Every structure is written in C-alpha cells, then in structure tokens.
Amino acid sequence: MGPSDPASHVATKSGRTPRNAIMFGPAGFAYVYLSYGVHWFLNVVTDAEGEAGAVLIRAVDPLDGMQVMSARRDLASGPGRVGQAFGVTATLNGHDLAVPLLQLLAGWSLGPSDVGESQRIGITRAKERLLRFFVLNNGSVSRPRV
DNA sequence: ACTCCGATTGTT
C-alpha cells in the first residue's frame, strides 16, 4: 500500500529517503533493511516504477536443500530467520529478483481457499488492516510470539 | 547533535 499504509517505510512526511529509495523502483527487486540493528529483512518491491510499495517476506518453507528435516519447522519461520537463511545483508538491497543469486520462481499453485489473511505482526500503526497473507496449514508460517 | 524506537529473536 506504500504511502497509504501508516506502517510502511514510505508513509513518513519525508516520503522518499535514501533507505526506502528501492521501493520507488520497478517491481521484482529486493528491498532490504536492518531491523532492531540485528536482523536483515527481505522485502519484494511490488508496484510500478514511481509508485512505492513492497511486501515483507515473513517466512519461507524450505523445499529444496533441506538435509535438515528436523530444522524444517522453524528454519525460516520469522522475517529475521528468512534473512539469515538466505544470507541477506545490505548488499542485496536493490537486487533484481529475476537474477539467480536470489531468485523468485513460480511455486506450486494455490487457490483462494489456500491463502489466509490476518492482522500484521509486530507493528504499532495500522494494526487493524488485514495485510498479512499466508499459506493455510503450512508449518513454516510465522506466528506472533506468545 | 541528540533522542527515540523499530513487520525480532535468543536467552534468562
């Protein structure tokens, strides 16, 4: 939602800044930022060039390269863990997600009944908006901390 | 220049 979402990095009065500049570019690029000075968060830019918008990847379900069956459940459940699992750092900010180094590919097919939506996690502004989307009945989906 | 705090996580 970009500017119309109070929880977005582009929602401030300053609008475009050095940090969020990638969000104003074309879709399909990585927007990476450091959270709490600790975790690298991976976002995918979604809107057309000139229109700021991005989606945070909060979890990933490891399908290939998981010699680690035991770790499967929580290996990449949580945005900080996604960053850690893929080795995301500042150098990936602005990365073209069509390039194999870190690439978005078509996944298995999902219908509307496979996708859940809920309030977002960990934010203070615009909590009520249902802008968190997840695969239903998938163990890798991240959850709020109890 | 200085303050506040953040789409968190691991440990106590």
Place this chain on the structure above:
DNA sequence: ACAATCGGAGTA
C-alpha cells in the same frame, strides 16, 4: 521479561 545492536527520522 530483557538484552543485543544500529541507523533512520524527527526534533533542536
């Protein structure tokens, strides 16, 4: 419940 850890953004 709390520390870790740091830079963006707002205020002065």
